[in-house]
Amino acid sequence: MVNRHVIGAHYGLRDWLMQRVTAVIMVAYTVALVLLLLSIPSDFDGWKALFSETWVRIFTQVTLLALFLHVWVGIRDVWMDYVKPVGLRLTLHVFTIVWLVACFMYSVKVVWGL
Protein backbone atom coordinates (compact mmCIF):
# COMPACT_ATOMS: atom_id res chain seq x y z
CA MET A 1 0.00 0.00 0.00
CA VAL A 2 1.31 3.46 -0.80
CA ASN A 3 1.80 5.61 2.25
CA ARG A 4 -0.56 8.44 1.31
CA HIS A 5 -1.34 11.15 3.84
CA VAL A 6 -5.12 10.87 4.15
CA ILE A 7 -7.42 13.32 5.93
CA GLY A 8 -11.07 14.30 5.54
CA ALA A 9 -13.24 11.81 7.45
CA HIS A 10 -16.45 13.83 7.03
CA TYR A 11 -17.66 13.50 10.58
CA GLY A 12 -17.06 15.31 13.83
CA LEU A 13 -19.96 17.76 14.06
CA ARG A 14 -22.23 15.28 15.86
CA ASP A 15 -19.59 14.49 18.50
CA TRP A 16 -18.81 18.15 19.05
CA LEU A 17 -22.51 19.01 19.40
CA MET A 18 -23.09 16.02 21.68
CA GLN A 19 -20.34 17.21 24.02
CA ARG A 20 -22.02 20.64 24.30
CA VAL A 21 -25.52 19.24 24.88
CA THR A 22 -24.39 16.67 27.46
CA ALA A 23 -22.52 19.43 29.31
CA VAL A 24 -25.76 21.40 29.61
CA ILE A 25 -27.57 18.33 30.97
CA MET A 26 -24.84 17.81 33.58
CA VAL A 27 -24.98 21.45 34.70
CA ALA A 28 -28.79 21.27 35.01
CA TYR A 29 -28.53 18.07 37.06
CA THR A 30 -25.82 19.50 39.32
CA VAL A 31 -27.89 22.59 40.13
CA ALA A 32 -31.07 20.52 40.66
CA LEU A 33 -29.26 18.03 42.90
CA VAL A 34 -27.76 20.76 45.09
CA LEU A 35 -31.18 22.39 45.50
CA LEU A 36 -32.87 19.05 46.25
CA LEU A 37 -30.26 18.03 48.80
CA LEU A 38 -30.59 21.36 50.58
CA SER A 39 -34.37 20.95 50.77
CA ILE A 40 -34.45 17.44 52.29
CA PRO A 41 -33.37 16.23 55.73
CA SER A 42 -29.75 15.26 55.27
CA ASP A 43 -29.89 11.73 56.62
CA PHE A 44 -30.23 8.26 55.15
CA ASP A 45 -34.04 8.36 55.10
CA GLY A 46 -34.07 11.73 53.32
CA TRP A 47 -31.72 10.46 50.61
CA LYS A 48 -33.64 7.20 50.31
CA ALA A 49 -36.95 9.01 49.87
CA LEU A 50 -35.45 11.34 47.28
CA PHE A 51 -33.95 8.57 45.18
CA SER A 52 -37.07 6.42 45.37
CA GLU A 53 -38.83 9.04 43.23
CA THR A 54 -38.97 7.70 39.65
CA TRP A 55 -38.31 11.11 38.07
CA VAL A 56 -35.18 11.58 40.20
CA ARG A 57 -33.93 8.18 39.08
CA ILE A 58 -34.65 8.93 35.42
CA PHE A 59 -32.96 12.33 35.68
CA THR A 60 -29.94 10.69 37.35
CA GLN A 61 -29.74 7.95 34.74
CA VAL A 62 -30.02 10.41 31.84
CA THR A 63 -27.27 12.52 33.40
CA LEU A 64 -25.01 9.51 33.82
CA LEU A 65 -25.60 8.56 30.18
CA ALA A 66 -24.74 12.16 29.25
CA LEU A 67 -21.59 11.90 31.34
CA PHE A 68 -20.45 8.71 29.60
CA LEU A 69 -21.10 10.17 26.14
CA HIS A 70 -19.25 13.35 27.17
CA VAL A 71 -16.33 11.30 28.46
CA TRP A 72 -16.23 9.31 25.21
CA VAL A 73 -15.61 12.43 23.12
CA GLY A 74 -13.13 13.87 25.62
CA ILE A 75 -11.02 10.73 26.05
CA ARG A 76 -11.14 9.98 22.32
CA ASP A 77 -9.77 13.50 21.69
CA VAL A 78 -6.89 12.84 24.09
CA TRP A 79 -6.01 9.62 22.24
CA MET A 80 -6.29 11.43 18.90
CA ASP A 81 -3.97 14.20 20.07
CA TYR A 82 -1.23 12.19 21.71
CA VAL A 83 -1.26 8.60 20.40
CA LYS A 84 0.14 8.46 16.89
CA PRO A 85 0.33 4.71 15.97
CA VAL A 86 -3.07 3.93 14.42
CA GLY A 87 -3.25 0.35 15.75
CA LEU A 88 -2.61 1.46 19.33
CA ARG A 89 -5.07 4.31 18.96
CA LEU A 90 -7.81 1.99 17.70
CA THR A 91 -7.12 -0.39 20.59
CA LEU A 92 -7.45 2.48 23.07
CA HIS A 93 -10.69 3.64 21.40
CA VAL A 94 -12.16 0.15 21.71
CA PHE A 95 -10.98 -0.18 25.31
CA THR A 96 -12.59 3.20 26.15
CA ILE A 97 -15.91 2.19 24.56
CA VAL A 98 -16.00 -1.17 26.37
CA TRP A 99 -15.11 0.53 29.66
CA LEU A 100 -17.81 3.21 29.27
CA VAL A 101 -20.46 0.66 28.27
CA ALA A 102 -19.56 -1.35 31.38
CA CYS A 103 -19.79 1.82 33.51
CA PHE A 104 -23.21 2.54 32.02
CA MET A 105 -24.50 -0.94 32.79
CA TYR A 106 -23.23 -0.73 36.34
CA SER A 107 -24.86 2.71 36.72
CA VAL A 108 -28.21 1.16 35.75
CA LYS A 109 -27.79 -1.39 38.53
CA VAL A 110 -26.92 1.31 41.07
CA VAL A 111 -29.62 3.83 40.13
CA TRP A 112 -32.48 1.34 39.87
CA GLY A 113 -31.32 -0.86 42.75
CA LEU A 114 -31.46 -4.02 40.65
Place this chain on the structure above:
Amino acid sequence: MTTETIQFRVYRYNPEKDNKPYMQDIAVEIDSTDRKLLDALVKLKVKDETLSFRRSCREGVCGSDAMNINGKNGLACLTDVRDLKQPIELRPLPGLPVIRDLIVDMTQFFKQYHSIKPYVVNNSPAPERERLQSPEDRKELDGLYECILCACCSTSCPSFWWNPDKFVGPAGLLAAYRFIADTRDEATNERLDNLEDPYRLFRCHTIMNCVDVCPKGLNPTRAIGKIKDLMVKRAV
Protein backbone atom coordinates in the same frame (compact mmCIF):
# COMPACT_ATOMS: atom_id res chain seq x y z
CA MET B 1 21.94 61.13 21.56
CA THR B 2 21.40 58.97 24.62
CA THR B 3 22.10 55.29 24.31
CA GLU B 4 20.84 52.36 26.32
CA THR B 5 22.06 48.80 26.70
CA ILE B 6 19.61 46.00 26.13
CA GLN B 7 20.33 42.45 27.31
CA PHE B 8 19.31 39.56 25.08
CA ARG B 9 19.18 35.79 25.34
CA VAL B 10 18.85 34.50 21.81
CA TYR B 11 18.21 30.99 20.50
CA ARG B 12 21.06 30.07 18.16
CA TYR B 13 21.26 27.09 15.86
CA ASN B 14 23.28 26.70 12.72
CA PRO B 15 22.78 23.10 11.53
CA GLU B 16 26.03 23.27 9.52
CA LYS B 17 28.08 23.96 12.66
CA ASP B 18 26.12 23.22 15.82
CA ASN B 19 25.24 19.76 17.08
CA LYS B 20 22.31 21.20 18.99
CA PRO B 21 20.68 24.58 19.66
CA TYR B 22 21.94 26.83 22.47
CA MET B 23 21.01 30.16 24.06
CA GLN B 24 23.43 33.04 23.49
CA ASP B 25 23.69 35.92 25.96
CA ILE B 26 24.40 39.14 24.12
CA ALA B 27 23.93 42.85 24.80
CA VAL B 28 23.46 45.69 22.36
CA GLU B 29 23.46 49.50 22.55
CA ILE B 30 20.36 51.20 21.18
CA ASP B 31 19.66 54.87 20.52
CA SER B 32 16.66 56.81 21.76
CA THR B 33 15.22 56.59 18.23
CA ASP B 34 15.24 52.78 18.33
CA ARG B 35 11.79 51.96 19.63
CA LYS B 36 10.87 48.52 18.39
CA LEU B 37 12.41 45.13 19.09
CA LEU B 38 13.27 44.86 15.41
CA ASP B 39 15.40 48.04 15.63
CA ALA B 40 17.42 46.38 18.39
CA LEU B 41 17.66 43.15 16.40
CA VAL B 42 19.04 45.02 13.39
CA LYS B 43 21.70 46.53 15.69
CA LEU B 44 22.37 43.05 17.04
CA LYS B 45 22.86 41.77 13.50
CA VAL B 46 25.49 44.49 12.94
CA LYS B 47 27.28 43.31 16.06
CA ASP B 48 27.04 39.61 15.19
CA GLU B 49 26.37 39.12 11.52
CA THR B 50 25.89 35.36 11.88
CA LEU B 51 22.55 35.96 13.65
CA SER B 52 19.72 35.08 11.27
CA PHE B 53 16.13 36.26 11.30
CA ARG B 54 13.51 37.25 8.72
CA ARG B 55 12.24 40.78 8.31
CA SER B 56 11.00 42.87 5.46
CA CYS B 57 8.46 45.69 5.75
CA ARG B 58 9.31 46.51 9.42
CA GLU B 59 5.78 47.84 10.03
CA GLY B 60 3.53 44.85 10.73
CA VAL B 61 2.30 44.23 7.21
CA CYS B 62 4.46 41.45 5.78
CA GLY B 63 4.43 39.10 8.77
CA SER B 64 8.06 38.02 8.33
CA ASP B 65 9.52 38.77 11.75
CA ALA B 66 7.21 36.65 13.88
CA MET B 67 9.09 35.07 16.76
CA ASN B 68 8.70 33.93 20.34
CA ILE B 69 9.44 36.98 22.51
CA ASN B 70 9.80 36.30 26.25
CA GLY B 71 7.60 33.24 25.82
CA LYS B 72 4.88 34.84 23.73
CA ASN B 73 4.61 34.90 19.94
CA GLY B 74 4.63 38.32 18.33
CA LEU B 75 6.07 40.53 15.62
CA ALA B 76 9.43 42.10 16.46
CA CYS B 77 8.53 45.19 14.44
CA LEU B 78 5.36 45.89 16.48
CA THR B 79 6.79 45.16 19.93
CA ASP B 80 8.15 48.07 21.97
CA VAL B 81 11.62 47.00 23.06
CA ARG B 82 11.55 49.06 26.28
CA ASP B 83 8.36 47.32 27.48
CA LEU B 84 10.09 43.94 27.55
CA LYS B 85 11.59 42.31 30.61
CA GLN B 86 15.35 41.83 30.26
CA PRO B 87 17.17 39.74 29.30
CA ILE B 88 14.81 39.56 26.34
CA GLU B 89 14.53 35.90 25.47
CA LEU B 90 14.07 35.32 21.76
CA ARG B 91 13.22 31.94 20.27
CA PRO B 92 11.92 30.79 16.89
CA LEU B 93 8.16 30.19 16.54
CA PRO B 94 7.38 26.98 18.46
CA GLY B 95 6.31 23.79 16.75
CA LEU B 96 7.89 24.36 13.33
CA PRO B 97 11.25 22.96 12.15
CA VAL B 98 14.11 25.44 12.66
CA ILE B 99 16.15 26.25 9.58
CA ARG B 100 18.60 28.49 11.40
CA ASP B 101 18.47 30.69 14.53
CA LEU B 102 15.08 32.48 14.48
CA ILE B 103 14.11 31.26 11.00
CA VAL B 104 11.56 28.44 10.82
CA ASP B 105 10.34 26.27 7.94
CA MET B 106 6.76 27.42 7.28
CA THR B 107 5.96 24.72 4.68
CA GLN B 108 3.47 22.90 6.90
CA PHE B 109 1.75 26.16 7.82
CA PHE B 110 1.24 27.19 4.20
CA LYS B 111 0.20 23.68 3.22
CA GLN B 112 -2.71 23.97 5.64
CA TYR B 113 -3.48 27.46 4.36
CA HIS B 114 -3.63 26.23 0.75
CA SER B 115 -5.79 23.25 1.75
CA ILE B 116 -8.76 25.55 2.42
CA LYS B 117 -8.61 27.01 -1.13
CA PRO B 118 -7.85 30.62 -0.19
CA TYR B 119 -9.51 32.24 -3.20
CA VAL B 120 -13.05 33.07 -4.29
CA VAL B 121 -14.65 30.15 -6.15
CA ASN B 122 -17.33 31.43 -8.51
CA ASN B 123 -18.22 29.60 -11.70
CA SER B 124 -21.02 31.95 -12.75
CA PRO B 125 -20.27 33.96 -15.92
CA ALA B 126 -18.34 37.06 -14.92
CA PRO B 127 -20.31 40.31 -15.17
CA GLU B 128 -19.11 43.07 -17.49
CA ARG B 129 -17.53 44.90 -14.58
CA GLU B 130 -16.70 43.59 -11.09
CA ARG B 131 -18.84 41.29 -8.89
CA LEU B 132 -20.52 43.74 -6.55
CA GLN B 133 -21.08 43.43 -2.82
CA SER B 134 -23.34 45.53 -0.61
CA PRO B 135 -21.55 47.47 2.15
CA GLU B 136 -23.21 45.13 4.71
CA ASP B 137 -21.92 42.02 2.94
CA ARG B 138 -18.48 43.56 2.69
CA LYS B 139 -18.57 44.28 6.41
CA GLU B 140 -18.72 40.52 7.10
CA LEU B 141 -15.11 40.29 5.90
CA ASP B 142 -13.80 42.79 8.45
CA GLY B 143 -11.65 41.06 11.04
CA LEU B 144 -10.96 38.25 8.56
CA TYR B 145 -9.19 39.72 5.53
CA GLU B 146 -6.54 41.56 7.61
CA CYS B 147 -4.59 38.37 8.41
CA ILE B 148 -0.95 38.67 7.30
CA LEU B 149 -0.11 34.94 7.72
CA CYS B 150 2.69 35.57 10.22
CA ALA B 151 1.86 32.21 11.90
CA CYS B 152 1.93 33.65 15.45
CA CYS B 153 -1.49 32.10 16.13
CA SER B 154 -1.05 28.63 14.66
CA THR B 155 2.34 28.16 16.31
CA SER B 156 0.91 29.11 19.72
CA CYS B 157 -1.84 26.49 19.40
CA PRO B 158 -1.17 23.13 21.13
CA SER B 159 -3.54 21.37 18.74
CA PHE B 160 -1.38 22.62 15.87
CA TRP B 161 1.77 21.48 17.70
CA TRP B 162 0.42 17.93 18.10
CA ASN B 163 -1.17 17.62 14.64
CA PRO B 164 0.33 20.17 12.23
CA ASP B 165 -0.26 17.77 9.34
CA LYS B 166 -3.96 17.25 10.10
CA PHE B 167 -5.31 20.29 11.97
CA VAL B 168 -5.79 23.33 9.71
CA GLY B 169 -4.87 25.68 12.56
CA PRO B 170 -6.30 29.08 13.53
CA ALA B 171 -4.76 31.01 10.62
CA GLY B 172 -6.07 28.53 8.04
CA LEU B 173 -9.50 28.40 9.63
CA LEU B 174 -9.75 32.19 9.82
CA ALA B 175 -8.96 32.27 6.10
CA ALA B 176 -11.49 29.48 5.50
CA TYR B 177 -14.21 31.54 7.13
CA ARG B 178 -13.10 34.62 5.19
CA PHE B 179 -14.14 32.80 1.98
CA ILE B 180 -17.20 31.13 3.50
CA ALA B 181 -18.40 34.58 4.58
CA ASP B 182 -17.74 36.12 1.14
CA THR B 183 -21.05 36.58 -0.71
CA ARG B 184 -19.24 36.31 -4.04
CA ASP B 185 -18.07 32.80 -3.23
CA GLU B 186 -20.25 29.90 -4.40
CA ALA B 187 -18.47 26.95 -2.79
CA THR B 188 -19.79 27.23 0.78
CA ASN B 189 -20.99 23.63 0.93
CA GLU B 190 -17.78 22.22 -0.48
CA ARG B 191 -15.81 24.35 1.99
CA LEU B 192 -17.85 23.03 4.93
CA ASP B 193 -17.46 19.45 3.61
CA ASN B 194 -13.72 20.02 3.39
CA LEU B 195 -13.55 21.10 7.03
CA GLU B 196 -15.99 18.62 8.59
CA ASP B 197 -13.40 16.34 10.07
CA PRO B 198 -12.42 15.51 13.65
CA TYR B 199 -8.89 16.73 12.92
CA ARG B 200 -9.17 19.52 10.35
CA LEU B 201 -11.66 21.63 12.30
CA PHE B 202 -12.62 19.92 15.54
CA ARG B 203 -9.11 19.82 17.03
CA CYS B 204 -9.88 23.38 18.11
CA HIS B 205 -10.76 23.21 21.79
CA THR B 206 -11.31 26.99 22.10
CA ILE B 207 -8.36 27.71 24.39
CA MET B 208 -7.89 31.03 22.53
CA ASN B 209 -4.09 31.23 22.50
CA CYS B 210 -4.55 32.44 18.92
CA VAL B 211 -6.61 35.43 20.03
CA ASP B 212 -4.10 36.20 22.76
CA VAL B 213 -1.11 36.48 20.42
CA CYS B 214 -2.52 37.83 17.13
CA PRO B 215 -0.49 41.00 16.39
CA LYS B 216 -3.31 42.31 14.20
CA GLY B 217 -5.91 41.88 16.97
CA LEU B 218 -7.94 39.32 15.02
CA ASN B 219 -10.11 36.60 16.54
CA PRO B 220 -9.68 33.18 14.88
CA THR B 221 -11.69 31.50 17.66
CA ARG B 222 -14.75 33.53 16.74
CA ALA B 223 -14.34 32.62 13.06
CA ILE B 224 -14.03 28.93 13.99
CA GLY B 225 -17.21 29.26 16.07
CA LYS B 226 -19.02 30.72 13.05
CA ILE B 227 -17.89 27.79 10.89
CA LYS B 228 -19.28 25.39 13.50
CA ASP B 229 -22.53 27.42 13.65
CA LEU B 230 -22.96 27.05 9.90
CA MET B 231 -22.35 23.30 10.12
CA VAL B 232 -24.98 23.00 12.85
CA LYS B 233 -27.35 25.11 10.76
CA ARG B 234 -27.06 22.86 7.74
CA ALA B 235 -27.22 19.62 9.75
CA VAL B 236 -29.97 20.27 12.30
